[in-house]
Amino acid sequence: MADDVLALLQEAGDRFVRPRFRALADAEMAEKSPGDWVTIADREAEAFLESALRAVRPDLPVVGEEAVAADPSVLDVLYPGGSCWLVDPVDGTRNFVDGDPAYGMAIALVERGEAVASWIWQPEFGVGWQAEAGAGTFRNGERVRVGTTAPAVADLRGVFHTRFFPPEQHALMESRPVPYRRTLGSLNSACDYPALIEGSIDFICWGRILPWDHAPGSLLLAEAGGVARRLDGTDYRADATGLGTLAATTPQAWELARSTWPFD
Template sequence: MTGTHLIEDVAAILREVADEAILPRFRTLAQGDIEEKAPGDLVTVADRESERLLTARLPGLRAGSRVVGEEACAAEPALLKTVGDGTVWVVDPVDGTANFAAGREPFAVMVALLQAGETVAAWILEPISGRLCVAEKGAGTAIDGRRLVADRAVPAPDALRGSVLTRYMPPDVGGAIDRRLCGLGAVTPAFYCAGAEYPSILTGDRHFALFWRSLPWDHAPGALIVAEAGGRVTRWDGSPYRPAVDGQGLLVARNPGVWDAAHAALLAPQP
């Protein structure tokens, strides 16, 4: 268990970092403030400064802890293999960087606290609105201080709405998924920000999201937030999602019944 004080202390740090490093740069970035660290993968001065500040401040909240951040892993990929060792803060300093760099929403700051590879607490802050989603393993999910429990309704397959992010899928995998989308009610536009995708499954008009790439800073925070509200987050085959274990493909659903329906529509073997 993490405790109320830790939940509040991390939230305060996220708000401070957003105010210091992110919000002043929104829609004020110069050309030299944006770089492409990999084809189609942007990083800005806000990402780097946010991660620097989080790396300096978070370990002081938990003795013996350390930070594994997205930008540190971009510079030193071997760090990714250490997220299962000890007590680790997994940090996405600006989730939705492409949106942020283009001067549009949504974007978020996300943190997950892992102990021996298991997520025990999570935070997602949307700097513009100030909305804060938090979860603690075994203690539930809250948005802006109000406990959230997922809707238990299970729509018919042709009424299911969700995001299907095929961008990183191999062509044969993405093609097979695309051919099955006609069985759904609607495929909603992706936010290109996991920090918006996960909460929207609980609060918005989408019931599920299907991902291929599952880097821990993108998914560990949201996965706990959905799961602690009563949703289901697994690998495509139904096996548990663990941020410290390599794997591809995630199916995120508002509740177990929606997971079953989405899995049957998109992923189950066909006769």
């Protein structure tokens, strides 16, 4: 099944996404909310993947980002401890709209609230990622592991994306001196979780924990030896609610990054 699902992502990318890259008409894109874009590529790729995944596992519902945007009740099957497919047809749609190749496509298979398999396809880079719980993480078919990170806060490369935290937390974090090397990443999970594995960034904290954004990458990272936890130290789950998840290359990097977060 693992190779079949990755092949579906690649097919969706070739048929519906890449032909629109740097070729979108104005009528083919819109903002769902300020800064949150959707395009015809998102919608067509999601429709294709929903149909294809139902054929792979007819017993499971498919929860796609755009379906939830149209009808939030679609997400109810995930909570609490639900099982489903999660689909992000284009993660990094703003990058896609801007002609930036740093975007991706992602799927996670969730069983009883936890991701047990996941896939990310980066169409413009030709890189496919897949992981299965207990079986490791693979990049274009080759098993990968995270490296080590420097044991000092000042050497860490990362970012706390605080936009969606409470305003007082966002304001305080923006006003504080940054004790690490602030690196924004690609601003989408389908590229940033792989970047953690590849070692170009050491940690990232996100405010929103939308399951299609984090279930695929968090499993990839964990199976490669990294860490994806809530800010309270509990492991990330696909059926998590609330704000805040911190991902890091190693447990030591996670602890160092968490030590710079001034809130309980």
